[in-house]
Amino acid sequence: MAGAGHETEETPGEAAYRRIRADVLAGSLAPGRKLGLDGLRAIYGVAIGTLREALFRLASEGLVVAEGQRGFAVAPVSSEDFREVAELRLLLECYAVTESFAAGDLDWEGQVVAAHHKLAILERRLLAGEAADATQWKRYDREFHQALISACGSVTLLETYAAAYDRFLRYQMVAVVFRGAVAAEQHAALLACALARDAPRAQAILRDHVDGCVDHVVRGGALAPFARRSPGMASVTPEPNVALVRGR
Structure with a gap:
């Protein structure tokens, strides 16, 4: 052909x-x-x-x-919108985790392990105080969470989740937030849940993981400079985001 x-x-x-x-x-x-x-x-x-x-x-x-x-x-961004986006992400991810854990096979397990391996290496570097590319860090984070739900069996669910995750991701990139050991430990716990097919525990960890990120950003005031920015302020020239992320 x-x-x-x-x-x-x-x-x-x-x-x-x-x-x-x-x-x-x-x-x-x-x-x-x-x-x-x-x-x-x-x-x-x-x-x-x-x-x-x-x-x-x-x-x-x-x-x-x-x-x-x-x-x-x-x-624009706001703490209220961030919380709504987080709730949508959790609603979709918690449901998808249950379906994916029930249907996932050995190949799926391998994908989850591989995705976590890359993320864990970068998190260890961040925890050691090394500089890291924010885009790479969040790409590995996304790949891991998507791997967890990839066996859910619904293309529509995966597409809807991807859109919700991207809106959540924008807040993380604007705030350049890395919560340190607690986030890395939660990722490791999610991996263990996947291998044990423990969906209820994974859902509880996901709730702590996502809510903890939102609380960290809101309490830290990272959104305040953007919330005060007037939409009429101009320029379309891309502003360099913080390119280097350090563990904190």
């Missing part, structure tokens, strides 16, 4: 969508930033019509806000 084995080439619109989305999730485009189309065109190198399509798509995901005639802005 002609063309078999070749991936479909990404369109300029899809590429722009993915790049802007990645910058929003990473915090490089900070919460509240106004997204002027001319400035975006200079940065991402695509036509204004293509940018509008990408921004409306991101607005449907809750990552960008359409401001009527004023254009677009990166969605």
